Amino acid sequence: MRRMPGAVRVLACLLGLWLLAPFVAGLLRLGDADWSGVDRTALARAAGVSVASASLATLLIGLFGIPLGYVLARGRGWWTAWLGGVVQLPLALPPLAGGVLLLFLLGYGGPLGALGLSEHFAGIVAAEMFVASPFLIIAARSAFAAIDPALEDVAATLGHRPGTIFRRVSLPLAWRPILAGLVLAWLRAFGEFGATVMLAYHPYSLPVFTYVAFGEAGLPSMLPVLAPTLVLAALAMAVGHWLARPVARGAVPRTGPLPPLIDRAVAEAPPRHLMLALRRDLPGFTLDVRLDSRARRIAILGPSGSGKSMTLRAIAGLEERAGAQVRLDGRDLSPLPPEQRAVAYVPQGYALPPHLTVARQVRFAVDCVPDRAAAWMAALGLEDLAGRYPDALSPGQRQRVALARAFARRNVDLVLLDEPFSALDAPLRARLRREVLAVLRGMQVLTVLVTHDPAEALAMAEDVVLLDGGRVIRAGSAAAVFARPGSELAARLLGAEAIGDGVVRPDGRIDVGQGVALQVRHPDGERADLPPPGARVRWSARPYQIRPAEEGAYPARILWRGPIQDGQRPMRLLLGDAELEILADPSCMAEGACRVDIDPACLQVWPVA
Template identity: 55%
Template sequence: MTPQATRGAPVLLLLGLLLALYLLAPFAASVPFLFDADWHGADLAGILSATLVSVAAATTSTLLVTLGGVPLGFLLARADRARPRALFWRGIGLGVQLPLALPPLSSGVLLLFLIGYASPLGRLSGGRLTDSFVGIVLAEAFVSAPFLIVAARSAFRSLDPALLDVAATLGHAPAIVFRRVALPLCARGILAGAVLAWLRGFGEFGATAMVAYHPYSLPVFTYLAFGTEGLPAMLPVIAPTLLAALAALALLLGLERARPSWAVPAPADPAPLAAAPAGAAAGPAPALILRAGRQLDGFALAVEWRSTARRLAVLGASGSGKTMTLRVLAGLEPGAVRIGARDLGCLPPQERPLAYVPQSFGLFPHLPVGRQIAFAADSDPTLARHWSERLGLDALSGRRPDALSLGQQQRVALARALSRRDTRLLLLDEPFSALDATLRRRLGRDLLALQAETGLRTILVTHDPEEAMLLADELLLLDRGRVLQSGPVAALFARPVSEQAARLLGAVATARGVAIGPDRIAIGADVALRVSGAPLRPGPVGWAVRPYQLRVGPEGDYPATLLERGDAFDGQRRLRIRLGDAELDALADPDCPRPGLCRVSIDPEAIQVWSAG
């Protein structure tokens, strides 16, 4: 704690204890009257009857409220992210909480307008909706429903939306996603809301007295007893209320303390995958055609893309629209998608032949590994067993996600995706972003082996150009929602369309020159670089080369000047070199020359060139 927080702690403690004292004081004040109460003269039959009525009515109203309140809480939570309908749902959310702000007697008056003797519903029912057990249930449901709705909405709002998206892309309809994912993960919060709603209904007096004075509920019976017998007779009457409240609060405490204890020490990651067998499909795939356009606050996405490659990557900086593009392909955002002759744009996500692996892997916290892998609606048991064994997950089948390392979580997500019968497209959103460098390289090689083994078309979203070079044959470069460039990896790396594209492709330091031939760039008075690739047009160009691709040695092709020689680290030195008019970084062995004149070599294929005219 900060010094300011420490100094303020006694004040906070005092304020909290004062309120706690006030809330507990009435219970303490009743203790001396326990022995003075008329326990033998109490109307035990009336108390028992009123208690049973209140328990039955509170239970019935809570069941009814739960039946509609849980779906409503789910819809309200989901609507918080649905901007076009936000105003409508905001009104619904506000309206269903109004009973919280109303005095109970006012709630009863409003209900009489709806179900009283003179109302259309009252006349239609012959007056059976008031002064009856049904009336008690309706009154308690009206005043207690907001407690459950608010609790359910809060529970569903805290749910990671990626889990619902993944379940949909694994072939499950919305109702199944709700039942198998949302409901189990939010059950404790919903049950806590149901307990609060039961307590509110059990103790309701005002609305009940207005709508259904008979049969007596326990609060109404308590009021009558106080009016006829006075305070000494009240302890036997309120005893059932106290017992019911204590039981419900004990249940709440149990829910709070019953946190799932799934985590156990994560075992080491399984061994790297063996090399993929030969013979996997490597030829062109059916043409993938994508058109996506979204307009959000401060951001616009406009993407058109066509490719027949099997290994694709979407490369861009954070906020460029990469993930949104992937979500369009998955059917989680609107857009036109076609694969060959098949139009996917009109299909919901659960009907598309694909599997989606979000950045967080999207594993369901309540399911063990075995059930995760078999979760898809069209999961093939044979494929599930194959990929579980192939990815080294057999020994982990009983573990839940929080007992797995990040590498194991990624393998589970891949096994689940590959276990679908009809998967034609594997969508991977930044699959290595949460991993350290060593594990990232290892799992990248694993994914490369899986690509070769399955022949599946994969689309990888990444901000790392090295991942894109390793795992993709074609690239889509995005910048602020717009396509900068698309095409084969080698072509884009050799000829980025602009300096911005070159930087996205990994160029750190850029330089200027003049194309003086189809494969020559003049970068100074006496230096003309030789480049490969498509012939250059004469004129100003930009160019870049990575530090590890520039070699210093006495047999180098170009004269240069070594300006700085850094300290040796990890078997290399970082150098600063002037080549023509450009100053570049380079990496060299620790025993490289000292500052002064030197010579350098650059592979022509390593030089990126773009028009600067």
């Protein structure tokens, strides 16, 4: 047990003792109990009435209260808050006041008095439902609200309709708290007195019988009467505790070697045509993304909070209030719900329902192809984990399960990947990135990848979209965007760190000071599309792209050499007028004059704002 503050332990024990004290006091009076003066037949009949009415009331509360809890957890707007307040009103009322209100409704002369519930078994059930419902509804609302919405979203993109998602995802994940709420509702209904005695004095329930027995025989008759109450309540709590016991999942297995996803080269799939016009207005933020791309793979980069994941969700049809127009190869997807968009969606965190094994996760899609699911499980090394649950998997294994689930579908037009490799260690990330890219190249799908990693975007995507503040600041082919970011913000999003100033020369080179002029070439090998001669520009190269070399093209000076880290030596050098932080080979020359090489195709250039 973890250590606890002493004051917390003392306060907890004091309240526990106070709750236990009445039971101890009752046990001390066992010798005064009048066991012979109790009408056992009437007591048994009253106990039967309470058990039957509480059970029926709890059944009805569960039938209607669980959906109400879900509505309160997922609903939005003033009406949800108002309804949530109404649900809690019976808790704030004295039980007798609740009984009076029920008489106004169900008693003789009331709007529903013709139903004849007063002084009837059905009246007891009605009274118990009124006072006990909040316990189940509040528990269900809290349970549904605690479920990660991504689990339901992914289920929708896998072809499941809302009713199926509720039955197969939401309800199984919420059942433990709901079960606790049902037990509390049953106990509250079983012990209800105030509302029952006002609405349905007859037939006697156990609490009403206890009240009557006390009035006739006094305190000595109470222990025999309370005995069945305590026994039944204890049994109900024991059953609830047994049903809600945790299930052992097993230990997290070691990650073994990952088999290759493909065993031969595949032909590149033809390009797809994606047109987006997305807009969503939120307090303090507006998403406004417009894009027209004819690429197989698109990467979306941007800082946190720029709208990357929201864009992906809008494409999948999960942003209900987004004004979204999505067209793929001329087909308008905008009117279609998520389950009809043929989307393979892998969100951040992978959204694996914790109550499903690996095998059931991979086969969860409505249009899953069993043979394809089995092939993906084998290719991703998941066969030995088929019976495991997500909490017994490593992050890398969960990522593979999410990918297998997405790719096991029969009909997929869009693959949406939201930071799919972020939770993996560097070697596994690089391996899976290469393997998944090889698979995507052979699929007739459009892939949209959200990432923070510029190298990942350059390696996997044909087109790159840069987002900032919910708007596109640069879009185009990956080579063009990386070479000409258009602004310093875009360059930094693309990983630019070594940045300097320069002036465009008539011969197309960049004068960076001290007589140094950098050669610039577009990645396709042609001359760079630079601003006119005389224009001031900013330029950048990645730290590892500036390489000290004895026969280098440009003179420079090493100002500082740092200690070796991860097989590279950080250095600061002066190139022209710019002081640059670079990463060099550990055996690099000492401080002082040197020469450096920079691949002209690696230079990024943009106009000064």
